[in-house]
Amino acid sequence: MSLMRISNNVYSVGVMAPLVRKEELIKACPYGTSYNSYFIDDRKTAVIDMVYGEYFDDFLYNLGLVADIGAVDYLILNRIRPQHSESLKRFLEVSPKTVIVCSALAKDLLDNIINKPYNCVVVNNGDKLKLGVSVLEFVVQEGIAPDAMCTYFENDCVLFSGNIFSTDFCEPKVTDQELIFEKEFMTELSDYYSCYFSHCKGAVNGLLESLAQKQIYYIAPAKGVVVADRVDVVVEKYKSLGKAENTPGAVVLYASASGCTEALAKGAKEAFDEKNIKTLLLDMSVSTAAECKKAVDTADYIAVGSCTVHNNLPACVWNALSEINGVHSGKRFFAFGSYGWSGEGADLLNDKFAKLGMTSVCNPVKCRMVPTQTELNSIKQAVDELLNT
Numbered sequence: 001m002s003l004m005r006i007s008n009n010v011y012s013v014g015v016m017a018p019l020v021r022k023e024e025l026i027k028a029c030p031y032g033t034s035y036n037s038y039f040i041d042d043r044k045t046a047v048i049d050m051v052y053g054e055y056f057d058d059f060l061y062n063l064g065l066v067a068d069i070g071a072v073d074y075l076i077l078n079r080i081r082p083q084h085s086e087s088l089k090r091f092l093e094v095s096p097k098t099v100i101v102c103s104a105l106a107k108d109l110l111d112n113i114i115n116k117p118y119n120c121v122v123v124n125n126g127d128k129l130k131l132g133v134s135v136l137e138f139v140v141q142e143g144i145a146p147d148a149m150c151t152y153f154e155n156d157c158v159l160f161s162g163n164i165f166s167t168d169f170c171e172p173k174v175t176d177q178e179l180i181f182e183k184e185f186m187t188e189l190s191d192y193y194s195c196y197f198s199h200c201k202g203a204v205n206g207l208l209e210s211l212a213q214k215q216i217y218y219i220a221p222a223k224g225v226v227v228a229d230r231v232d233v234v235v236e237k238y239k240s241l242g243k244a245e246n247t248p249g250a251v252v253l254y255a256s257a258s259g260c261t262e263a264l265a266k267g268a269k270e271a272f273d274e275k276n277i278k279t280l281l282l283d284m285s286v287s288t289a290a291e292c293k294k295a296v297d298t299a300d301y302i303a304v305g306s307c308t309v310h311n312n313l314p315a316c317v318w319n320a321l322s323e324i325n326g327v328h329s330g331k332r333f334f335a336f337g338s339y340g341w342s343g344e345g346a347d348l349l350n351d352k353f354a355k356l357g358m359t360s361v362c363n364p365v366k367c368r369m370v371p372t373q374t375e376l377n378s379i380k381q382a383v384d385e386l387l388n389t
């Protein structure tokens with residue numbers, strides 16, 4: 001993000017990073033990204049959001065064009081990452097009197113990121129900070145990310161939204177006023193939401209409601225494009241992404257090299273069908289990790305099965321399950337699988353889902369090679385356990 005005056009008192013001083021292709025191991029960035037930072041000029045001055053360490057020199061150059069960098073009063077952090085460590089330390093070296101403003105949990109994390117004393121003010125939801133004529137209000141992102149908050153700048157109607165409304169997107173211009181690749185920008189807005197917020201839609205919806213009363217002319221996120229011309233479009237997109245999806249009821253995930261585990265999976269599906277539970281049967285050897293994650297995220301009941309290969313799960317199963325996370329802890333599941341002699345596959349699935357905080361309703365259902373009718377009956381019993389516990 002190059003230097004640009006966004007509104008009366010707000011300058012963007014962040015840095016464009018068009019060549020970044022992956023963030024935090026989990027997010028693809030086909031369009032690059034930007035690490036945003038903003039400067040508010042008033043009797044007292046504030047920097048909002050910070051770039052990652054490798055971009056600090058460019059940030060400092062931008063900031064120096066509009067600010068007395070040794071005398072910034074506040075550094076407001078809407079979002080905290082370990083990647084900020086070097087920048088924060090260097091910033092406090094050049095401006096040692098700066099007071100960091102952040103949420104309570106962010107302070108806890110910052111102590112372990114800066115690793116030395118610093119001036120800090122912890123703010124709660126609704127707290128205000130007066131810079132002169134300018135007034136900032138803090139909106140803590142309850143239930144979204146424990147450290148995160150938004151900062152609303154009443155005078156210029158700017159929402160510094162942190163992670164919310166962020167994109168990994170990088171165009172030559174800072175704002176969307178001369179946006180070239182509009183379709184790609186909207187796709188990326190959805191992808192970012194899906195990566196970081198699909199597990200906490202209710203909390204994001206709540207945040208949108210609490211912001212609805214505020215006049216917003218600019219959305220200035222921690223990453224990506226500053227939104228000026230499309231504030232309503234972007235907010236509506238978030239609302240539509242936040243709508244509850246039709247739950248499939250149950251999902252049966254399986255991987256089977258020679259059909260035995262598949263027979264158990266089909267037995268499980270039949271048992272759900274008999275109870276009129278809408279069920280998705282998903283073959284992990286051909287489904288993407290994103291498809292498996294979505295299926296687990298939206299399902300009420302989960303059955304997961306695999307054969308054993310070389311005392312392990314096949315690599316395709318590890319890959320297919322790689323994006324499932326622990327934010328849905330409390331869901332119920334059972335594991336199953338066919339094996340030849342040692343049978344670790346179903347146990348590994350059982351352990352993995354339990355470690356993610358889900359509750360196993362019974363011991364893994366296993367069969368040696370081709371399932372017998374008795375073993376198929378065990379699968380039906382496991383489905384009953386799942387539905388009745």
Ligand SMILES: Cc1cc2nc3c(=O)[nH]c(=O)nc-3n(C[C@H](O)[C@H](O)[C@H](O)COP(=O)(O)O)c2cc1C
Pocket residue numbers: 255256257258259260261262306307308309310311312338339340341342343344368369370
């Ligand atoms: C290359 C290979 C390695 C195997 N390794 C194991 C193993 O380590 N332990 C085990 O219990 N079974 C092992 N098996 C046996 C399979 O798990 C067994 O044939 C099972 O019935 C296959 O189930 P599926 O039809 O669902 O693929 C192996 C089979 C193959 C082909």
